[in-house]
Amino acid sequence: MTGFLLDLNRCVGCGACVLACRIQNALPEGVTWRRILTLNQRRAPKGPTYHFSLACHHCEDPPCARACPSGALVKRPDGVVFLQEELCIGCRYCEMACPFGAPSFDARRGVMTKCHFCAPRQEAGLDPACTEACPTGALQFAPDLTATRGTFEAPAGTPGFADPGDAGPNLRLAPPRGGLRMQRLLSLKALVGGESEGDHG
């Protein structure tokens, strides 16, 4: 299965991926298929600061498709969770069902829109525009997620990442590994786990 890889150690939250997506897909203002979500933007020293670059994770069992009353959202055999716009009635149930807020409503046209995994680019043998643009190599396209075990892990349980339930998001995260960010992640986990903050200095 295909998916996205995000290295939380490398992402600086710059937003190049967001712009590349907007340009590639000619998204109108107000419609966003990819966002940056920053954990602990104030940099409180009790926890780490890192960034999630988030789009549709093209889940294995997509809650958006389950919630869609008109059958507009389908999980295609190529893995893409695809919105058939001609079937969309604009009810926005998918938006409510998605744990990650991935579908984006185009108010002007009254339909939902979402990331199609740059399917046309993939068919042309190109990576999605967002991963292609990432200047630090943090966001990558994985043609086969099963082959990327090791550094990258399933995202559930990463502080700041929404509870995916049983959706099975096709995103793998490499956790913070370096410097103060890692030290602070450890101390946050300790704090959540009930240990005293002092244990990890």
Add this chain to the structure above:
Amino acid sequence: MTLRTIRTVCPRNCYCTCGMLVTVDGGRILEITGDPENPATQGKVCLKGLSYAERAHHPDRLTSPLRKNARGRFETIPWEEALDEIATRLRVIREESGPLAVLHYEGSGSHGALSALAEAFWNPFGGCTRAHGDLCWPAGLEATRLTYGHNRHSHPVLTRESRYILLWGHNPAETNIHQWRLILEAQELGARVAVVDPRSTDTTDLADLHLRPRPGTDAALALGLAHVIVAEGLHDGDFLSRSAHGFPEYRARIGDFPPERVAGITGVGEEEIRVLAREFAGADPGLLIAGFGLQRHRHAGQAMRAVCLLPALTGNVGKPGGGWQYANLASHCLGPPPGIPPGPSNGSRSFPTSRLGWNLRNLSAPPLRAAWFEKANPVSQHPRTTEVRRGLKELEFVVVVDQFLTDTARMADLVLPAKTLFEEEDLVTAYWHPYLQLRQKVFESPEGVLPESEVWRRLCVRFGFTTEAFDLDPSERLRAMLPAGREGVLEELRERPLNLSDYGDVAWDDEGFPTPSGKVEFSSEEAARLWSVDPVPGYQPLPEGHEGAMAPRYPLQLLTCKTRDRIHSQFGNLSMIQEVDRSRVLDIHPQDARARGLDEGDMARIRNDRGTAQVPVRLAPGIRPGVVHVLEGRCVEGDPWMNLVTDDAVTDMGYGATFYECLVEVERA
């Protein structure tokens, strides 16, 4: 559709100077990607580079000259009328007051060798008034030149080979994204990273060690580190005996900076000073990368001299993956455009650029009557905004050349629309990587826009000056500016960036230092002679520092740093950038906020005797208490001008600006 992909380069005032591939359908940009042929920028551009897709075709872009009418409103006028008016006004002013009554000011808004064509007008005009120095980096440049002989550093990709990277006053995760990728790779290979910065940033998050000194005390910190290194015998005696000049004097100086004293000056703990000294001296190789942030105060040059000696003290200079990195001028190899007539022998006059506002109003014999600004937005970017605006108002005639109606353009009598980087072929140098790049033309300017070269040509015609410099074929002109002795360079540049310098990838690996002594100058008689400073770098408290006379009334040190989203006042007007832009806030430590009754989201008034600016509060537990921060660069109406509060002093060397020597008080607005 006929799609074409053209190799060009981003000419902004930025470390990266990315090679770009632009895909267009006729005159419209469809896609921008990085040029994989540039080994330093590795086939990527940043978000600003991507945003040219919007910027180049922005509806607010100026496409006609504008003249301010009697009611203060802009009206579009034809080019011929605009140029006739400029010629008439400049001629009268020159006759009545002489050519020096006109200021020609060029900023760093767009880099390209053709900028020098302006001389083809101003030289036969009889010269003009200009600004010298730079708002950004000159103290560090001069400090490096005095110490090592010239501004070179090793090839950026060698960063990967470093075992210890000390980032000082530098935030490459935001301002040098390609360098950041290399640092990440070095760290993944086992290098340790230390950062000296009073703020917490994406860069400091990845640091293994983060020191937060008081702004303006970097010289003391550097001398303190040297104290520990020498006291513990961690310096490289062999390198120093071969290649150091003035080491005994320096050694005596650092004797005055034991960690106990340095801790008191800098606010950094004694133990942290010892740890950083031992770690850096013990690493092989160790790399010190300094940003521009620690040289924006009156004693900047001496501070940079103190800092830049640390890699030499530890024997890291000349090693792959080690050494001193500040600015790399290896690509600065171009000559002037041919055909420019010589200037007047009695010369132009000039003033330090930092002092623009004062000089607009106070120059005499002759006073300034007119000014021409291009690639610049001094209302936003120069210190002492109030003075700058007053000065602009008092001038008889102001011309501004820009792509947008900037804060400065709004104050002009005449605004001329500027081309974008895509509309004229030019050569672009860099200051981080060693590559010269060709900014190939991608499409024609929209109707109504002329490149500056054509503006100067038409003015020369009106004045009856020679137009020889403009008559050459554009490619022939660029070819004539390239260094001699190598054929086909322009054609090669169409295929890839080129490193034309005769320096190797490792700076100073032959230990050939083009200084007066031929060695690294720990003591510099040249510094003393040129700039009247102590030949051995020392530490002096800043006049407007934490112990300065203003401190009792204005106890907070304000930093106005850079961000990834903009280059100064450029890019922030784009909707694409606004979507991801971290809005402008006052970063203040919770304890400083609490003491002032301020909470998250409150509107704060930042003030001192020079002015006030209002910004919403963001509690920032990671910033050093006593220090506050707001991003510089105003892009949209409603944003504050932070330079309302900054001062227009001049650095001790290089004629730089002192933006970060700025005391303020903050209160609820």
